Structure formats: structure tokens, C-alpha cells
Amino acid sequence: MADETRKRIAIDMDEVLVDTLSQFIGEYNREFGECISKDHLSRRKLAEIIPADRRPRLRNYALAPGFFRDIPPMPGSTEVFAELRERYEVFIATAAMEFPTSFNEKYAWIKAHYPDFPDSHIVFCGDKGVLATDFLLDDSPRQLARFGGSPFLFSAPHNHDEHRFPRLDDWADVRRQFL
Amino acid sequence: MADETRKRIAIDMDEVLVDTLSQFIGEYNREFGECISKDHLSRRKLAEIIPADRRPRLRNYALAPGFFRDIPPMPGSTEVFAELRERYEVFIATAAMEFPTSFNEKYAWIKAHYPDFPDSHIVFCGDKGVLATDFLLDDSPRQLARFGGSPFLFSAPHNHDEHRFPRLDDWADVRRQFL
Numbered sequence A, B: 001m002a003d004e005t006r007k008r009i010a011i012d013m014d015e016v017l018v019d020t021l022s023q024f025i026g027e028y029n030r031e032f033g034e035c036i037s038k039d040h041l042s043r044r045k046l047a048e049i050i051p052a053d054r055r056p057r058l059r060n061y062a063l064a065p066g067f068f069r070d071i072p073p074m075p076g077s078t079e080v081f082a083e084l085r086e087r088y089e090v091f092i093a094t095a096a097m098e099f100p101t102s103f104n105e106k107y108a109w110i111k112a113h114y115p116d117f118p119d120s121h122i123v124f125c126g127d128k129g130v131l132a133t134d135f136l137l138d139d140s141p142r143q144l145a146r147f148g149g150s151p152f153l154f155s156a157p158h159n160h161d162e163h164r165f166p167r168l169d170d171w172a173d174v175r176r177q178f179l
Helices: A020-032 A056-063 A077-087 A102-113 A141-146 A171-178 B020-032 B056-063 B077-087 B102-113 B141-146 B171-178
Strands: A008-011 A089-094 A122-125 A135-138 A150-154 B008-011 B089-094 B122-125 B135-138 B150-154
Touching: A008 A077, A020 A056, A077 A089, A077 A171, A102 A122, A102 B102, A135 A141, A141 A150, B008 B077, B020 B056, B077 B089, B077 B171, B102 B122, B135 B141, B141 B150
Parallel strands: A008 A089, A008 A135, A089 A122, A135 A150, B008 B089, B008 B135, B089 B122, B135 B150
Antiparallel strands: A122 B122
16 A cells, blocks of 8 residues: 555546636637627536537547646635645546547646646546545536545536536535535 | 455566567568577567667667557466455556557457456556556566565566566466455
8 A cells, every 4th residue: 555644535637636627618618709608607518508509519529639638627626726735545437438639638738737746646547436535526417436445526518517526616615625 | 435345466567478579579580581589588678689770679669559569468377366356356567658659559458358347457657566456477577676565576587686676477376465
């Protein structure tokens, strides 16, 4: 076992550590000259509020070089993430298999935003049930349901009706829960 | 937790599922017109039996496009790996952070050799202590020491003097142990 006494927390990237939804909205607004913001979504997914014939474009955005590298951090995440690293053994756990370019771009994102984050604590995995951490912070109910430790749901428009897991609405909530 | 009653086994790629050492030797022989084989290594690392001024070349091989994509499977692995998948929930767990091109190439390797292997069960991680599987099959004593489940050491020239873990010499040994 690791020579490490701190509790271990795994943190998802998309929609938790990084604001993937804003990146999608930005690309969409740019292409179609719209001004959609997160507030317009309420509890709906972006794909649900745009014309059906434009929906396939969303996948194209994610496949374009740079999409995952240039995603902004989730508001409020940077400071709290740094604080978490002082108190916990932190892993970044993210799926990257759906979009082939995203391996290198997600890795580059982490290195750009947290240059001293250790490679050893970056995990690309499609099934978070494989993680042996104490906590998992994720926006995906499916992943949280498979996880063997204590799950925490990070709020996103798509998971508003999910009630099985303790919910954290934003990074201020993360701080209150873990720090 | 996963809705899965089979035991879970994580299998390393380099030097276990794939014959990375042979790939290094092949590149070296090609560049320098040598005929080194694994038998020449005995218990030594490749870097130890070649002239010191050529050692930096090894890292270059691993950085070259195609190196990780074209590695041959470890002898005897293909059939036993398929049998393991029938009896166990199998994860492929490999580090890829040291060589930037290796994310996509390792992923491509898996897809080429096991087209039906699920993305969800591919894990890129630098610290195998994060894996929540029952077993880990790896050539690295350092990784096995961090793992919380039952570790098995897959023999490689570099780990010959390691005695802390149950040892499996080849894929026939893997079959005897797990099937």
C-alpha cells in the first residue's frame, strides 16, 4: 500500500475541475452567432435547447484540436483544488476514450494549470469503479454508482434530478465539505 | 459498486501484455547492426549491456511515432488474455505519462489487438495503488508494493532479484495461476 496517511480523493475533469459546458456553449455561439449562456440551460442539456439539425456539431467541437486543451477551469476551482492538495492525496480521474485527441490535451491542460501536479496521480479511466480512493467528486451519477468509496455529486444541468448522492453545487460547496 | 460478481484483475501493458523489451532490442539492433536477443540479457537490463554512449538512444526509440503502436504481444499472451476475460473482469492498466505519444498509441494497440475490449476497462495511471481490483499483474515491484489487492510479479530481466511477491514467469504461468 502507498506510504501515505492522508485520505484520497479522486476528482473528475469535465464539468467538475474544468468548465466543459462553457466550452461547448462558446463554440456553439461562435459558429451560429448566438448568445446562449449557462443561465439559459436551467436544468436542460445544451443539446436539448438547440435546433436538432445543429446537435451533431457538438460532437465535432469536441473532436477539434484544442477543444480540451483550452477549456477554462470551473469557476472557483483553482484555489480550492490547491487547498485540497494540501490536506488530501488528490487524483485527477477522467475518461478520455471517447475523443481520441483528448488524452494529450487533457494531460496538457493539467500540466498548464497545475504544473507541479504529479503524473502519478493522473488517471484516465472509463469506469470510476476501478478507483481505490476514499472519495470521488464527479458530475456523472453512472460513475458515482459504480464507485466503491464515498461518492459526491457535483451539480451540472444534466444531473439536476439525481438524488442518490450527497450533492455539491459548486467549489465553495467543495470547500465546505472537505476543508 | 459495479454490478459484477467476477473477480477483477488489472494487467499491465509494458513487459506483461506487450513485449516492450523486444521492441527496444529490435530498434537497437536495427540502428547499430547488432544481433542482441533477450537471451543475451540474462538478468541484466538492455541499458547495462550496451555501450554507455548509446544508452540515450533507447529513450529516443520510445519517443518515436509508432514505437508503442507496433509492439508485439508478449509471447503466449493473446490466448490466455482472452481466456482471462471470460472468467474475470479484466482491466488493462498502464502508465503512459512518460512518453507523450504513448497515450494514443497504447490505446490504438489495444483496439488493434483486442477490438472488442471495452474502453471503460482501459486505465492509464502512473500509480497502480489507485486501482480497486482484486489482482494486479505487473513487472514493476514499485507498482505492486503500492497496490492494495493481491499482487503478482510478472518476470522480466530487471526484476529477477525481487522476492516480495508471488512470481509468474510467463503467460503459461498466468494460466496456471488464474485459470
